[in-house]
Amino acid sequence: MSTLLFILGVLVMVVAIAFSIGLHEVGHLVPAKRFGVRVPQYMIGFGKTLWSFKRGDTEYGFKAIPLGGYIAMIGMYPPAKNKGVVGATDAPILRKSSTGMFQQMADEARHAAAEQLQPGDENRLFYKLPVYKRIIIMLGGPVMNLLIGVVMIGIVTVGFGMPSQTSTVEEVYQCVVPLGEESSRDSSVNNGCLPSDAPGPAYAAGLRPGDTITSFDGAPVGTTDWVELTQAIRGHAGESVPLTYEREGVEHSTTITPYKTERPVINDQGQLVTDAAGNPQTVEVGFIGMGSDVRNIQQPVSAVLPAVGQQVSGVAAVVLDLPARVAAVGKAAFSDTPRDPNGPISVVGVGRIAGEISAMEQIGVADKAASLISLIGGLNIALFVFNLIPLLPLDGGHIVGALFESVRRFFSKIFRRPDPGPVDIAKMLPLTYVVAVGMLVMGAVLIYADIVKPVSIFG
Template sequence: MTVLLFILGVLLVAVGIAASIALHEVGHLVPAKLFKVRVTQYMVGFGKTIWSRRRGETEYGFKAIPLGGYVSMIGMYPPAKDQAGQAGSVRRSSTGMFQQLAEDARSAAAEQLRPGDENRVFYKLPVWKRIIIMLGGPFMNLVIGTVLLGVVLVGFGTAQPTATVSEVYKCVVPASQQARTGQQDCLPSDPVAPATAAGIRPGDKIVSFGGRPVTDWYELTGWIREAAGRKTTVVIERNGTTITTTITPIRSERPVLNAENQPVLDAAGKPVTEQAGFVGMGPTTALVPEPGSAVLPAVGENLQSIAGVVLNLPQRVADVAQAAFSDEPRDPNGPISVVGVGRIAGEISAMEEVPLQARIASLIGLVGSLNLALCVFNLIPLLPLDGGHVAGALWEAIRRRAARLLRRPDPGPVDIAKLLPLTYVVAALLMGMGALLIYADIVKPVNIFG
């Protein structure tokens, strides 16, 4: 059963990724057709075509390698300029390999032109229209990611601690000692945990503490930390019966918590501790729906985290390579491949001890986060990524604006065909990075579940 659930999780996320790729390309296709650019192909995948059908002037289909997609528009490369600086036919001579690459690309693009296409080529569009077309794909991923995270937060909720006890510790181990020695079992010298001494059991619901009703576990934790050494009345509910007992939180070394109830770390990355009350019990968690107003801040935090990874991508990839070929562990917050995403999806699906609702929410959230990652990654201002085309269009606008201000001739469209050598280098680096991440996800997978 576990194996079948693992496979099901992988398949579900694979379908989600394929749908995300297809919709990303729709984000380019729709504005391109709206602006009357002739689109010759809409393809999901690369390599050999396994199915296609022509509708109107566009061929729609799927290719064998489902690791991306593309929309083919005519006129991506403007014609070369002759020696007089006017747009003309492609030159027949070449002074080097790079020039020949550009001319070959222009020739291939020119072969797609048909009578009547003169005003339907991409490069003749106003800059703002070209930017809309190229941003359509990342924008679609942003919309998908926002909707899916909204479904998770509002429809399912986030895992939050409840007032019901999940575990009761037998003894009290200082936080620094536990971090230093990794001690998990009780020693004869360790004091008995106050929750155990008070008779609290897993499954008990804490109704009140010191006469104050308990509605929030974090609030209860704050009361316990403040009540060190003081005998306090606790009301619990067990199997429908109300029980009153007393508990005396012991003063122990505990981590300092921030406003988000997360441990505060020092400059060395170690938890900061303080003396505070402790009783030795942990809460159960449950999915609590969030309000709609929580969606956009959550998306913003996700985008900020992804942008941090992208901005430090060379170092992150180097760290992955070092971990893959050594005994060092992988950074769980580093980049992963589709293989790693599939593995995580399978592990989530196979966790039979986790409620089905929580697993479904996690899978939806995984696809949503992946869409946000695709959005940010595609905005990198390098060809062949969408951000590279946007950067080229913006540079053209700046050049033409400067020429008008300086009363100089219009420099014409930016010839991105001249950047093909750089494009090939970037594409090769992306393929190499993908191969490295796939290898690392096989031999040294990310462990996010402990």
């Protein structure tokens, strides 16, 4: 049964990836057609066409390698300045230059593009559009992924709820174990306590698992105010503080004295703060020795965009350091070095995680659904950020090219110089091929690592 559930999770993610890619291309297709550009092809995948149909000017279909998608637009490459109009079929002009091979490459790309032209295409060329329309077309794909991500994360955040630390106590420690000794203690013997350990302040004050803290030092504590409560406790080391809690519907009062001890630094989101080497930072603070009950709490709609913003920020941090992170993944794949669970993964890794989530018997159906929807949302956020990288052949490269053209024409107008014309992205083909090869290599490394040393969210 677990194997079938694993396969089902993988299939769900395969379909989700296909739809995400397909809608990304729809994000390009709709504004392109709206602005009058002829689009000969809309394809999901690369390589040999498996199935297709034609409607109007466009052929829609699926190709053999489902690792992406594309739409073909007429007039992506403007004509060379010495060639006249697009559609000229004369042989490329060779010239003596250190970049002659690159010039030949650009001319051949223009020649191939010109062969797709049909009578009446003169005013349906992509490069002839105003800059803002070209930017809208190229932004359409990433924005579609962003919208999918917002919807998926919104469903999870508002509908299912987000895992949140609550003011209900899940565990109470009978003693204060010095930092660094937790792993060496046997919790089955006297609850892991030694005679030399200081008594746990929460246990000594009468708190037990299942109690719900309602106030601390006179300030009320809400259901989801665990982080604020923790910060207040850490700031009252050695002080006797009044505390109230509810047990089986009855409210009780007590006094608690947080123990001054060395503990990890925690930020406002309740996450550990590490130094440059990745080691947890510590500070002397108040500690009472208890843990929070984590439950899914439904959030207001206003919490959706901040949650999306956090994911965008996290993915952007990974993308900015992507080559180094992929190198680290490759090193882990070919050695005994542990793999960073927060590092990049491939579509194979995403599918495997989806399978693990579906096969876990300890997780309820609702939690499985929420996890898979959240995974789909995160995947689309990653596609949004990745496609905005300002390098060709990615959408961000085309956007930067259009912006550069706009700036160049603006200054030409200011200084009363001739219009420099559209930016010739065909001249960037050598760099485009380098980037494409680099992406293929990084993708191959990640896929290999996800096969031989996969990231497991369950350890």
